[in-house]
Amino acid sequence: GAVVSQHPSWVICKSGTSVKIECRSLDFQATTMFWYRQFPKQSLMLMATSNEGSKATYEQGVEKDKFLINHASLTLSTLTVTSAHPEDSSFYICSARSQGNNQPQHFGDGTRLSIL
Amino acid sequence: AQSVAQPEDQVNVAEGNPLTVKCTYSVSGNPYLFWYVQYPNRGLQFLLKYITGDNLVKGSYGFEAEFNKSQTSFHLKKPSALVSDSALYFCAVRDPGGKLQFGAGTQVVVTP
Numbered sequence: 638g639a640v641v642s643q644h645p646s647w648v649i650c651k652s653g654t655s656v657k658i659e660c661r662s663l664d665f666q667a668t669t670m671f672w673y674r675q676f677p678k679q680s681l682m683l684m685a686t687s688n689e690g691s692k693a694t695y696e697q698g699v700e701k702d703k704f705l706i707n708h709a710s711l712t713l714s715t716l717t718v719t720s721a722h723p724e725d726s727s728f729y730i731c732s733a734r735s736q737g738n739n740q741p742q743h744f745g746d747g748t749r750l751s752i753l
Numbered sequence: 754a755q756s757v758a759q760p761e762d763q764v765n766v767a768e769g770n771p772l773t774v775k776c777t778y779s780v781s782g783n784p785y786l787f788w789y790v791q792y793p794n795r796g797l798q799f800l801l802k803y804i805t806g807d808n809l810v811k812g813s814y815g816f817e818a819e820f821n822k823s824q825t826s827f828h829l830k831k832p833s834a835l836v837s838d839s840a841l842y843f844c845a846v847r848d849p850g851g852k853l854q855f856g857a858g859t860q861v862v863v864t865p
Contacts, residue, residue: 643796669851680843680855681797730796734851739785739804742853744796 640664641733643745651753652723658716658748660731667733670714671742672706675728687714721752755780755848757827759856767864772834774859776827776844785847786827788818790840791858797843803827814838834863 640663648656660670669688673681685701687693687708695701703725705717714733718725728749732742757778766772778784785804789797801812808820818829829842844856 641796671852680857683852686852728794732796739847741787741799741802743799744789746796747794749794 641667641731641743641745643731643748645748646746647749647751649751649753650721653720654752656718656721656750658718658729658731658750660714660716660733660745662712662733662743665733665735665743666711667714668711668736669734670708671732671734672704672714672716673730673732675730675747677728681730684716718750721750723752726750726752755784755846755854757786757844757846757854757856759842759844759859761859762857763860763862765862765864766834768836769833772829772831772838772861772863774829774842774844774861776829776856777825778827778844778846779825780846782849784820784827786818786820787845787847787853788812788816788827788829789843789845789855790814791843792840800829834861836863836865839863 642661644659672684675681683696684699685693685695687706689711693706708714728747730747732744734740734742787802788800791797800816801810803810803820811817816831842859845853
């Protein structure tokens, strides 16, 4: 089946550090990738959508200068949390979909980010 | 606007008993519906989808879902639950822009 690899799975860093999270589709071409944030015992909140080679589209209320998204190839998207602060601590999940709105989204295993 | 609702925060069932996780939807046009499962500290795993065709959709791990247009429901079912089915289940609908709108999630607890 379709596999999405997300790395790292867990990161702890000091306040003010920038953190990069990678999301790779291993066996299909991900024309569209999504980044979500999930708070404990809550549903997923979509942060942004990116299409390969294009700028990401951010949801309302998500700071694009804070959460930098790059989708430079059909198999890789990155999310960089710039100058992270404790309130950025969360579980971040990426997902990828091949071309076509009817295709299912496949999710990475998430990244637990803890900012001290 | 497209949305789904999961009316139950938690469902408790004994192992071997039937499991049902409820989902209702509100869409304009044809609904594209999905079920995902999430284990602790993991991403979501795709279980099944309904786009068109048969109202009974079969998915992974023995799960199935029944699309009911008159009741605007898409309940997830499994005839005989396993302890390993204990997880968080999300119903989702795809909006016209291709984004998934998730329900709040239902925690399933299967007891031995």
